[in-house]
Amino acid sequence: MKTRNSIILILILAIIGGWTFVAINGMKIGKLEVGNIKNSIDLGLDLAGGVYVVLEADTDAKGEELQKLMNQTKVIIEERVDGLGISEPNISIEGENRIRVELAGVDDPQEAIELIGKTAQLQFVDPEENVVLTGKNVVNADVAFQQNQMGVDAPVVSLELDKEGTKNFANITEKLIGKPDIKDRIVYIVLDGEVISSPALEYVETGGKPITDGRAVITGNFDVEEANHLATLIRAGSLPVELIEHQTSVIGPTLGLEAYEKSIKAGGIALILIFIFMTIIYKIPGIVASLSLIVYTLFITFTISSLGVKLTLPGIAGLILSIGMAVDSNVLIFERIREELLLGKTTRSAVDSGFKRALTSVIDSNITTLIAGIVLYYFGIGPIKGFGITLIIGIIASMITSIFLSKYLLGLIVGITNNKNKKIYGA
Amino acid sequence: MDIIKNKKIYLMISLIIIALGLVMFIINGFNYGIEFTGGTLIQINAGKFISVDEAKNIVKEFDENASIIHGGSNKEELIIKSTKDLSNNDVNRLIDKFQKEHKINKKSVQAEKVGPSMGKEIKNKAILSILISTIAMLIYITFRFEFKFGLAAVIALAHDMLITISVYTIFKLPVNSSFIAAILTILGYSINDTIVIFDRIREELRLNPKESLDNVVNNGINHCLRRTINTTITTIIALVVLYIVGVEDVKILALPLLVGIISGTYSSIFIASPVWYDLKKYKRKTA
Numbered sequence: 001m002k003t004r005n006s007i008i009l010i011l012i013l014a015i016i017g018g019w020t021f022v023a024i025n026g027m028k029i030g031k032l033e034v035g036n037i038k039n040s041i042d043l044g045l046d047l048a049g050g051v052y053v054v055l056e057a058d059t060d061a062k063g064e065e066l067q068k069l070m071n072q073t074k075v076i077i078e079e080r081v082d083g084l085g086i087s088e089p090n091i092s093i094e095g096e097n098r099i100r101v102e103l104a105g106v107d108d109p110q111e112a113i114e115l116i117g118k119t120a121q122l123q124f125v126d127p128e129e130n131v132v133l134t135g136k137n138v139v140n141a142d143v144a145f146q147q148n149q150m151g152v153d154a155p156v157v158s159l160e161l162d163k164e165g166t167k168n169f170a171n172i173t174e175k176l177i178g179k180p181d182i183k184d185r186i187v188y189i190v191l192d193g194e195v196i197s198s199p200a201l202e203y204v205e206t207g208g209k210p211i212t213d214g215r216a217v218i219t220g221n222f223d224v225e226e227a228n229h230l231a232t233l234i235r236a237g238s239l240p241v242e243l244i245e246h247q248t249s250v251i252g253p254t255l256g257l258e259a260y261e262k263s264i265k266a267g268g269i270a271l272i273l274i275f276i277f278m279t280i281i282y283k284i285p286g287i288v289a290s291l292s293l294i295v296y297t298l299f300i301t302f303t304i305s306s307l308g309v310k311l312t313l314p315g316i317a318g319l320i321l322s323i324g325m326a327v328d329s330n331v332l333i334f335e336r337i338r339e340e341l342l343l344g345k346t347t348r349s350a351v352d353s354g355f356k357r358a359l360t361s362v363i364d365s366n367i368t369t370l371i372a373g374i375v376l377y378y379f380g381i382g383p384i385k386g387f388g389i390t391l392i393i394g395i396i397a398s399m400i401t402s403i404f405l406s407k408y409l410l411g412l413i414v415g416i417t418n419n420k421n422k423k424i425y426g427a
Numbered sequence: 428m429d430i431i432k433n434k435k436i437y438l439m440i441s442l443i444i445i446a447l448g449l450v451m452f453i454i455n456g457f458n459y460g461i462e463f464t465g466g467t468l469i470q471i472n473a474g475k476f477i478s479v480d481e482a483k484n485i486v487k488e489f490d491e492n493a494s495i496i497h498g499g500s501n502k503e504e505l506i507i508k509s510t511k512d513l514s515n516n517d518v519n520r521l522i523d524k525f526q527k528e529h530k531i532n533k534k535s536v537q538a539e540k541v542g543p544s545m546g547k548e549i550k551n552k553a554i555l556s557i558l559i560s561t562i563a564m565l566i567y568i569t570f571r572f573e574f575k576f577g578l579a580a581v582i583a584l585a586h587d588m589l590i591t592i593s594v595y596t597i598f599k600l601p602v603n604s605s606f607i608a609a610i611l612t613i614l615g616y617s618i619n620d621t622i623v624i625f626d627r628i629r630e631e632l633r634l635n636p637k638e639s640l641d642n643v644v645n646n647g648i649n650h651c652l653r654r655t656i657n658t659t660i661t662t663i664i665a666l667v668v669l670y671i672v673g674v675e676d677v678k679i680l681a682l683p684l685l686v687g688i689i690s691g692t693y694s695s696i697f698i699a700s701p702v703w704y705d706l707k708k709y710k711r712k713t714a
Contacts, residue, residue, distance in 0.1 A: 046676070049534075095548070113515055248515070248540040259674045266672035270665040277664065281657060313676055314608035320669065324662030324688075325619060328654075331661075332623060335654040361626035364571055365619045368564050372615050375560035381552050387611050 005415040012409070016291060019298055037298075038264060040305045043104075044312030044386060045249070049256035050104035053113045055243040057097045066097060072240050074099055079232065080116055094381070098246060113248060122237020124169075125188040132172045132187065135237035137165025143227045146217060155227040157218040159234070166214030174210040177201045191237050197230055263316050270320075271297065274327060282334045283424045284417070288409045289330035289402075296326045296401040303393050312386040318373075322394020325369065329402035333358040337425060347425055348414050355407050362403065370395045430648050430697060431641045431704055437697035441586060448593020455596065460603025463550065465541050466510040469518065471525060472535035476502050485524045489517050498675050512540060553607045557614060564618055572629060575706045580621045583699035587617040590690040591683055605680040613687030616662070620655065620695040627651050628700065644704050648696055659692045 021027075026036035045052050061069055070093050077099060081089045090102040101116055122135030144158040161169055176185050182200050189197040199218045201211075218230070271293065278286035300319065304311060337354030341347065373395060377388030417424065430437070457463075467490075482495050482505055490509040498504035513521075518538050525531050561581055568577035591613055595602060628647035635643065663685065670681035 245515070245540070248538070250518075250536070250538040259676060262673050263669070263677060266669045266677075267665075269672065270668040273664045273668065274661045277661060313680065314605070314611075316677070318608075318612070320662075320665050320684075323665055324616070324658065327661040328619070328623075328658040331654050331657050335651075335657075339650070357630075360630075361623045364626055365622040368567055368622050369615045369619045371563045371567055372560040372611075372618065375563055376556050376611060379552065379556040379559055381549065384549075384553055384556055384607060384611065387608055391615060 002416055005412045009412045016294055023298055037301045042308055042310045044310040045102055046251060046313050047256045047260040048104045049251045051250045052102040054247040055099045056246040058242040058244050069240050076239055077116055123190045125190050126172055127184050127186055132168055133165050137162050138234060141231040141234035143231050155222050155224045157227050157231045159216045161214040170210055170212040173201055177210055191233055196233050284413055285334040285425060288406050292401040292406045295405055296397050299397040300393050309389055314387040315390040318387045318390035319394055322391060322398055326398035329362045329398055330406055332362055351410050351414055366395050366399050428649055429645055431644055434701035445589045445593050448596045451596040457602045458599045460601040467513040468539040469507040470537040471505045471531055473505060473529055473531045474503055477505055477529055489513055489521055572625060575703055576625050579699050579703035580618060582702050583621050583694040584617050586694045586698050587613050587687060587690045591687045594686045608680060609683035609687060612684055613691060616688055617691035620691050621699045624648055624651050624695050624700060640707055644700050648700055655692060662688050
């Protein structure tokens with residue numbers, strides 16, 4: 001019994017030790033590479049540094065119409081952000097008429113915000129480089145099919161212009177369309193200074209007329225995909241609504257990182273102090289609780305990193321609370337064991353009945369808090385949500401480690417040590 | 428410890444703090460952070476001391492009434508707070524000027540802009556989530572214990588929140604998103620703490636059905652006392668370390684949490700159980 005228990009205990013210690021080592025230092029065996037935990041946790045903007053902006057649509061639209069407008073706007077912003085080459089942007093519709101854009105690790109955040117929120121960056125330029133139309137004049141751009149010279153239905157891009165655009169476009173087409181040289185009839189479509197299409201107006205002699213109804217068609221040797229791409233680009237050049245900056249936050253990368261580093265350091269120091277405290281007060285069970293706490297910490301950090309939960313400052317607060325509660329579950333159990341010992345029970349039966357009797361309060365208190373965590377996650381926004389998710393993970397981890405791991409470890413040690421010496425169990 | 432005998436004294440201590448908080452609230456109101464008022468906050472870690480006058484020289488062009496204070500352990504941080512909703516362009520120019528004149532690193536700058544309706548929205552969401560979770564917890568406790576335990580736990584919870592809010596008004600702490608995180612944490616901790624004691628009272632009731640209610644409550648609390656104190660100590664250890672080691676934002680969070688945790692412990696012993704006792708007695712009298 002003693003030898004068997006000792007071997008299992010040493011094995012468990014080795015696993016915990018190895019896991020801790022990997023978590024702190026990372027690991028590389030052959031092709032398998034595990035990064036250290038500190039770098040593999042996704043950080044929220046307040047820790048990673050970056051920018052977020054909440055934009056509000058300035059529109060009277062309601063209901064379905066508004067929903068459609070917002071979805072359209074979101075797609076356009078996504079395209080613009082893609083153009084910035086930012087990894088893992090987070091773009092979401094918030095409430096009814098707001099869009100939240102989160103960009104991590106941007107060098108010039110202010111510039112990024114301006115680029116995202118601009119109503120129009122698309123320009124139609126005549127051969128003399130006068131701007132004829134801008135993106136805001138384009139009401140819609142879509143793929144359509146039109147018979148070409150060979151009599152086949154071919155994909156084209158159809159444009160629909162607003163009032164002002166229609167007028168300007170009528171003027172320019174009237175001016176240009178009579179020119180014999182094709183080069184003089186080109187209207188360049190420019191997005192962010194780059195020509196994305198250079199269609200020429202069709203010469204009057206071949207049947208072209210000035211375009212006065214605000215509807216134009218770009219033909220070319222497109223396949224559907226190409227036409228679609230061009231239509232999207234043109235649409236992206238014009239947001240369907242004016243966006244008003246509602247909230248912006250820019251956090252320099254060094255500041256966020258400092259907050260993270262210091263929070264980790266604080267967490268480490270706090271854990272060590274808690275280990276010392278628990279060991280002094282509860283002796284052997286205190287050491288067991290410390291081991292459980294290490295596993296608990298590993299468990300939550302790995303869960304957070306593998307679920308891809310973005311850790312924020314309020315999230316760290318949630319974690320600290322859950323550490324407090326993880327300790328609490330252990331304390332509850334050990335106090336019960338101590339009471340049982342003082343009643344004169346043997347260590348083995350005291351450990352057994354102590355766990356059993358503490359179970360209801362551990363479960364009831366944790367589930368009540370878990371309910372709060374779930375509600376906060378479900379109904380909350382932004383920081384409230386982040387807090388909720390870490391609280392949920394923390395409580396589940398704390399219940400598992402305190403109820404199962406602590407009990408198992410304590411059972412092993414009771415099997416190894418002298419059954420009569422109650423002092424080392426905190427009595 | 429005879430809690431029931433002195434229950435009025437304990438309640439008075441809490442009421443005095445809450446009353447003080449209320450008075451300070453009437454005099455000063457909340458020190459709202461820009462999350463709630465709307466405005467612009469720029470935080471610059473200059474790495475050296477820049478005097479308020481020097482900073483004001485740059486800032487006055489954008490907002491003459493902006494408040495400028497120092498932060499960080501060596502006053503190397505500048506915190507500029509304006510109630511104006513400065514444009515991005517303005518913020519950029521302001522930072523550029525600081526860079527030119529004081530050689531600050533642009534990467535050590537933090538800027539935040541909030542429209543005035545945003546704070547209201549977060550506040551509403553927070554209040555809504557707290558209400559819903561309170562109701563949900565009340566239902567669970569009623570199901571597992573009884574309604575009176577649930578009611579007493581919720582009253583203790585309200586007590587902790589009021590105490591924490593009072594501390595915010597008394598010490599003029601900024602009411603911002605950390606405040607919301609703190610209130611939420613207290614919500615979780617307070618209930619947890621209270622339930623543990625109620626669990627013990629429930630057990631005492633079952634084991635000694637003939638015992639007087641006074642003794643049942645006192646025994647329940649006293650049996651849990653070591654646990655309550657030890658748990659609180661470990662949580663406080665974590666928070667104190669966080670306060671000492673952490674950055675400014677974390678400190679702002681750690682302080683109210685500390686207050687809330689202490690209040691949560693206090694209320695679970697001195698408020699929740701006496702309230703439950705009174706609710707029980709009231710029923711016995713009328714029955």
